Amino acid sequence: xxxxxxxxxxxxxxxxxxxxxxxxxxxxxxxxxxxxxxxxxxxxxxxxxxxxxxxxxxxxxxxxxxxxxxxxxxxxxxxxxxxxxxxxxxxxxxxxxxxxxxxxxxxxxxxxxxxxxxxxxxxxxxxxxxxxxxxxxxxxxxxxxxxxxxxxxxxxxxxxxxxxxxxxxxxxxxxxxxxxxxxxxxxxxxxxxxxxxxxxxxxxxxxxxxxxxxxxxxxxxxxxxxxxxxxxxxxxxxxxxxxxxxxxxxxxxxxxxxxxxxxxxxxx
Numbered sequence: 001x002x003x004x005x006x007x008x009x010x011x012x013x014x015x016x017x018x019x020x021x022x023x024x025x026x027x028x029x030x031x032x033x034x035x036x037x038x039x040x041x042x043x044x045x046x047x048x049x050x051x052x053x054x055x056x057x058x059x060x061x062x063x064x065x066x067x068x069x070x071x072x073x074x075x076x077x078x079x080x081x082x083x084x085x086x087x088x089x090x091x092x093x094x095x096x097x098x099x100x101x102x103x104x105x106x107x108x109x110x111x112x113x114x115x116x117x118x119x120x121x122x123x124x125x126x127x128x129x130x131x132x133x134x135x136x137x138x139x140x141x142x143x144x145x146x147x148x149x150x151x152x153x154x155x156x157x158x159x160x161x162x163x164x165x166x167x168x169x170x171x172x173x174x175x176x177x178x179x180x181x182x183x184x185x186x187x188x189x190x191x192x193x194x195x196x197x198x199x200x201x202x203x204x205x206x207x208x209x210x211x212x213x214x215x216x217x218x219x220x221x222x223x224x225x226x227x228x229x230x231x232x233x234x235x236x237x238x239x240x241x242x243x244x245x246x247x248x249x250x251x252x253x254x255x256x257x258x259x260x261x262x263x264x265x266x267x268x
Contacts, residue, residue, distance in 0.1 A: 004236055007022075011042065014048055040166060100263070116143075128151070153191060188248070
């Protein structure tokens, strides 16, 4: 059994030290059996009109601190944060802790209705699989979940897990929950999703977020969801992946129908 967790907390815009405090306290409180912690999208800073060099440095330091803490606890920690050396930061996935420190993906689908591209640079490559002591994992970010063109790479590369850090507002939360289940079923893998809590300003609006987290099995069934204490904890049976892929051989049938892509490299 693999024990996993997710922390859909209230990410404070620009308050890196406060956000870091919440994550470190959670790391310390997790049972020793937990091996994976998923955090929300841009958990160090949230979304901001602009990202100063000082704020970006604070975010990088927070990631370094969490990496060290996760190594000490024997955990893999996954989330997203501002990254890169460009004028505008990327919304960058990070793997920290016992999986090593990796930045395997930069958010490619930017949410145009809120003008996300004005503050964030667009990634250009497909998400990549990261091999961890718990299995192979791929992570995408929030709005990416709507696009099977992106999430399907987790299936082509036979990832065991698809991880989804998000800031998906309450008015559209039911769709988020539906897509999490759909991605698990169509890609025949475990999906762990973490959607922040609280509220945050967007221009003159104040957006509310549901604070939901889901662990969905390779059949598309909810295996665990966020508890009363605001932290999801669940058990993953890796054998379910092979069982469902053997029972319903989607990959084989795609290949026989000549619909399997000739090039499935993560570089795009």
